Amino acid sequence: MPAPLLELRDVKTHFPVHHGFLFKRHLGTVRAVDGVSLSVGSGEVVGLVGESGCGKSTLARTILQLLPTTAGSVILEGRNLTTGTAADVREVRRDLQMVFQDPYASLNPRMTVFDTLAEPLRVHRICPPSEIPERVATLMKRVGLAPRFLRKYPHEFSGGQRQRIAIARALALEPKIIVADEPVSALDVSIQAQILNLLSKLCREMNLALIFIAHDLSVVKHISDRIAVMYLGKIVEIGPAIDVIERPLHPYTRALVSAIPRPDPDVERSRQRLVLPGDPPSPIHPPAGCSFHPRCPFADDRCRATVPGLVAAAGREAACLRLGEI
């Protein structure tokens, strides 16, 4: 197996929680990302799913080093970003770009499409200034935006078109990997389909790796090669997309999959649902043992005492002590 493009080794991102202003009292630590190991191959699409607060967005920002890593390492093609200097990280970011959820907030309202797309080219001195217009035109074509939009401002575009601009901006530096944090959640179904098709096409054509974060499992299944399911800062199951969604192993993945409403009345009315009680626990005081045990219908005494690690099972990995028994 060739060396992966991106490798995360036991990455942890913690946030201290203080109370008060002058005499700060340390109340605890939010373990937003708590020991995630993951490797992404070149051209691979990895989906990252989980409920809000499970740490998926924090993980995305940690990969890009927009947040400091508490422990562990993020390695892109042999270069360790966590130990590198700020200049190193800036250099690496050429290969590592991000697309955000809200295309209304992530584009500068005072910059035209041309300015938005030309800025990364100028900053990273990708090409002589005379070539910038041509490069920008190519980028716009690649994401399906007509050249006549060049001098327009973000407010003149619909949500789907703005997301295309954000994707073009991420592509400007010809990165090897893009991290997309809920890129289609804010869009309507018909527009969402356009953006999903575009991302798939770009990955194929440019051999671009993609980390795709979403809470909509059917979207993630559609676009991803592999899916990682997160719960309370940890990966609880990871494997090929079809296996994880159609034959989930971990009780949490099962519950998540069974909660997706199917757009098919006969299926929807006949199936048994596994409804999880309660909300995810607080990441400041995670429960002892398996962090899922308070909501898990299969939990027993071992689950309350032992923290499960990821073990290989049926072509994938899952972190559950009772895998063989349930």
Add this chain to the structure above:
Amino acid sequence: MPLLRVNDLRTSFHTRNGVTRAVDGVSFSLERGETLGIVGESGSGKSVTCYSILGLIPQPPGRIEGGVAEFDGIDLLRCAPDRLRDIRGRRISMIFQDPMTSLNPYLRISDQLTEAVRVHEKVAAKEALGRAVAMLEAVGINDAARRIHLYPHEFSGGMRQRVMIAMALITRPELLIADEPTTALDVTVQAQILELIQRLQREIGMAVIFVTHDLGVVSGLCDRVQVMYAGRIVETADTRSIFYSPKHPYTRALQRSIPGLQPKGAELYTIPGLPPDLSKSLPGCPFAPRCESAVASCETRRPELTPIAAGHLHACLRVRDGEI
């Protein structure tokens, strides 16, 4: 007599950029205990339809241009404000999309929950509180007697939405209008909330109008579905017919663009173009510019809702003529 009968409802917004016809001739009716799903993309007029019925459209800029919305024989669009206020909150309740902005952050949950009972049923504070605690327990909030004295920020998103549901149901309404009540929530919480609405519906026997853009939510919950586009109803039928034999090209296109229904990795169907600008007049079918089956006459003639089977209506000239 149906519980709710809406006929030719027209709502528009008068702005500096012209008149936007947000709801353009919508008619439907709802029986007691029935669940109706209203599906459509943003800007299709599904929320404005509900707000218009309840008199919640700010006027100006909004204006109800015409139509009738009869609830149990009372025309909601023309009755006196205090009569409407008496119906709204007691006999008709509404749940909004965002539980964070629809609760008052300055008031304790107890004050907000008991307000509806105290205003509409004139019961004593103590009795109202007892009912509120019982209602919170019914929506699955543990330790309700203590938690009812907390503020909204001390609740999680899913719990706030439960509080909203408790607030809407505490007067045991005959009609509940739920406007995307689960869109802001995680799938696991969504599953809990949908189960809760169904259970309470069985217990109270209320009718529900469920507004959503998610066809998946509709499939398990609703008896009947109506699909809206550009302020009009383009198709309405029982849930099975909408999913298994959709007629209108827009309904078909919507289904083909959902990832869950397509083989993995296959190119998703996309509807070309954008929804029409509702401030321009649309002489023909509003979907014609994006429709792959449109012919020249679609651009000029407005299609009316036409029955194709019992209870199944569509607004497409080409389906009516048997051409597609």
